[in-house]
Amino acid sequence: MDHICLQMHHHKSKYKTNLSIKEKEDWKAYEESGELPVEVMESLFEKETDQQFIEKFQFICIVMETLGLISSPLLDSEEELEIYIVPCMLRAAIPSRIQPILDKPSTVKTPVLCVKFDKDFIPQAIWDKIIAKCIHRFKPMEEDGYDQTDFIQRGFVCLAVDSLWKVVLNCHKNAMIVILFTRSKSQIPSGKGVKFREFLDFLLQTVLEMNHQGHFRYSYYLHNDYEFSKNEQMVKAEDLSELDGIFCRGGKGESCLSKKDYDIWFQPITEAQTSVKTVDGLPVHLPERKPSPKELGRISKFIGIYHLSFFMELECPIDTVDRFFLDYQKISRRVPITKSMVAFFNKTPKRGFSHIASAMTEGGMNIDLQTILEGANREDLLDDFDVPENLLQRPMSIDHVSIVSDFISPRESYILFLELGLKETIIEREEVSCINIQEQITTLLELWIKVEGEAATVRKLLQAMAECDMDIQGLVRSIEENI
Incomplete structure (x- = not known):
């Protein structure tokens, strides 16, 4: 990596030469705004055919962002990254x-x-x-x-x-x-x-x-x-x-x-003040225990772009949150949010649902936690999909894994396997031992089927996929055609 960065520094003046008319216009816009489109970066990196820049593009961007040289703006969950902001090139402040x-x-x-x-x-x-x-x-x-x-x-x-x-x-x-x-x-x-x-x-x-x-x-x-x-x-x-x-x-x-x-x-808010704030105005029927990883996965769906404020209010160490967001940059925001909460509650077992509710309320997240917890695994989750009842009741088998795995989104596979009831430690073990995400999905699907046996039904799988907004209808068609 050091070699690549040195090569980039050595060749940086070449980026402004041999540009097409459009590339010159893009570069001028960048110099005026400090906003560098991803497609412009890729175009410039591709010019260095004798270097490794374009092959290592995503890795280089992660390193540059970690060093604070560029910044990807915080995006809504469905947005695609289109520009990087280069702080040293921003307009003078007013x-x-x-x-x-x-x-x-x-x-x-x-x-x-x-x-x-x-x-x-x-x-x-x-x-x-x-x-x-x-x-x-x-x-x-x-x-x-x-x-x-x-x-x-x-x-x-x-x-x-x-x-x-x-x-x-x-x-x-x-x-x-x-x-x-x-x-x-x-x-x-x-x-x-x-x-x-x-x-x-x-x-x-x-x-x-x-x-x-x-x-x-x-x-x-x-x-x-x-x-x-x-x-x-x-x-x-x-x-x-x-x-x-x-x-x-x-x-x-x-x-x-x-x-x-x-x-x-x-003046820090005292523990007594925190306790009062946590109880007042919050539903009294919240469970008085530590949330399970599966429940934290469900809650993560509603935290969204204000996750950092949420974790500050929860008093979760920011370095823990930062570590997970750095490790899981290219997948759903729900994954690092869930992993941060799991790590936090493992270290602070006396904290529970009321603390989550309080942190969400302080950040203006008017979400009823009880509704979130009760909403998953409802029978009506599959009402919008035309799935025969006999198919829903059918147990999965190891032979079905190759068909199912194509419809499991790597972006939220971690949340899916929590929904299916696999232990968080087992999922993490496979994250480390498997060569790639596709092998990890296949391995965990097989493990779920072996552990659950006859209880590993199509219904359970589709309900978990519904919680993760995955392609249910596509999987149903594929099962009907191939099984």
Whole structure:
């Protein structure tokens, strides 16, 4: 891999030569926007016929993204990746563009948090990589009268943390300014910003260590302005932890910061507060136990693009979530979400359904967990499909595996086998031991049939496939034609 990256660096100037008219237009658009279409990247890599670039295209992109050189935007589940964002090529930031949003009477916002390094100079590449990793984890916010270029600029982003809260990150020289905001009539509760601040700590340390700059130190300040200005005066956060009422000065004048401002970013919500929040307003009939991997697989379907906010609220370690999303980049988002939850609940067996419900509620996911758990394996799941009852009752046999495996989507095969009742440890064992995903699917299907025997019916298989949105009708036709 090192050899390939060195070759790419050596040949990068060639990418801009011998371009067709369309390729020149695409390259100019990229230089102006910082958005690099996947098809343009592939076209450029194909020009290097004496190198391994195009053969290793997906691998190279994963490495470049891990290093923060490019970023794939967070996509909805059905979207195909069409562009990479290159943070160092984004347009110059105009932070004042979003001021009208923050000034709306319905907007409530946290005090401004500032991460300031002890060193006066921090390489811009550090901020570019922080921005890249945030773009990969959160979608740009949406607002009437604005487009994505207003919310993604060099060193500046405005992103949706979840369906309720938005965040502004503004990076300049040796500091990064952070503000959370939403539309509400309520005051911002103590501790609201703590989990996002801890996430930023994780992100900063990851990027610094990746760039061999883990020795860089920074401090937290509080402020009244999300824009940088001359002669500004911020308040060191630790000072506010001891003194109430300290003045700061930004581009819009002076204001007094209080201990309440400090608590929003630094006062963790206590276990007692968490317990009350978990019980109040939630269904009392949720099971009082740890969810099974199969149940977590069902729940994962409803977490979606705001998964990171969900895991922050759940207090699941972000490095665990990151590891699974890195390992399972090219398949359904449900898989790393499920695996992250399984790992978390294995380590915290005293937590259960109420904690999941609370985390979903905090992120604006108005989903009834009980409905999710009861909804799977219903008889009416197959009502939309014309399947004869005698076929549904038929037991599967090892001879059928080659037919069935063609209709099992590799993107969600992990969820399917959880639905079929295989233990999570068994599925993971085959992930490691099998040469490829198709062999893994075949092996696990055979194992399910051997374990279940006569109970491994077509009905059970189709119900599991329905939970995973797989091609039921295609499989039914194939079974009728070949069995």
